[in-house]
Amino acid sequence: MASTSASRDRYTLYGAPGSGATPVHAALTLIGAQVDAVDVATWEGESERARMSGVNPMRQVPALVLPSGEVMTESAAILIWLGDRYPEAGLCPAPGDPKRARYLRWMVYLSAAIYSLYWVRDDPDRLVPDPAAQPAMLERSAERIAHCWHLMDTQIDEPAPYLLGEKLGMLDLYVTVMSRWTPQRRRFYRVAPRMAPVVRCVDADPRLADFWAARFPFTTDPGAP
Known part of the structure; x- marks a missing residue:
């Protein structure tokens, strides 16, 4: 409340x-x-x-x-x-909480390793002015994003059921939204299977049902291939 x-x-x-x-x-x-x-x-x-x-x-x-x-x-x-x-x-570990270091690590990791790549993906001309070279950049950046998701998935503690324990938090929200971006959920589920149940849980949280419907509808969950 x-x-x-x-x-x-x-x-x-x-x-x-x-x-x-x-x-x-x-x-x-x-x-x-x-x-x-x-x-x-x-x-x-x-x-x-x-x-x-x-x-x-x-x-x-x-x-x-x-x-x-x-x-x-x-x-x-x-x-x-x-x-x-x-x-x-209760959306993040407080300073002094043993989970605080992990929380800060992954919040900054998401921003630096994954989110930053969308600056060029959204407008390839920014760094790759040659249209003929842009498809390769888009493919390689998608590969990099998928690789970064995989690295996070293999290093983060086993979700229980959320990424930092029993309560939905900022890290879960961040991952849930970003996992809908390219290369999208089907591949996310494949490369980050341990985090897959977490994002599905956040998708289905009743406190956010109206928000998702209004601001980021997500009606198709293709599941793992």
Whole structure:
């Protein structure tokens, strides 16, 4: 249940449905804070990126305007900050918790090793101006993403039933959303079989049913091939 302080807090979140703003919005939903969503799909072209220039100089989403008026960017940083800001929601290990190091490790791993690759995948011209070379880049980056998922799956503790124990948390939200991106769930289930039950569990969480339906519908689960 949301705390009284959380229910009074109001945030403005920039980022289109299915984007890196989605795990942030899901977290705010579980926290019980008020969210004004501003849909901006920066991967759709220059005009969309220009809309973000006054909010985030990187012209990327997500960007979160805090109740104080300060702007936060970088999805992992936002999720970590929200988890610490609302400890009563139980979405992350507290400082001093033995699981805190693992939590921080994997949150930053997801951002650095996997999420960062979508900057070039979303607009291959950024680093690969030759159209003839872009299919190879897209194929190799998809291979790299799948490899990184596999490495995480082999190193993370056995889910019980979530990635850090018995409660759904920020790490689960982050993995669940990103596992829907390229190379998509069918391959994710194959390369990360230990994490597969976790993302299915988060998909089906009744507290997020309305949120998923409105902001990131996911009606087809192909299962493992």
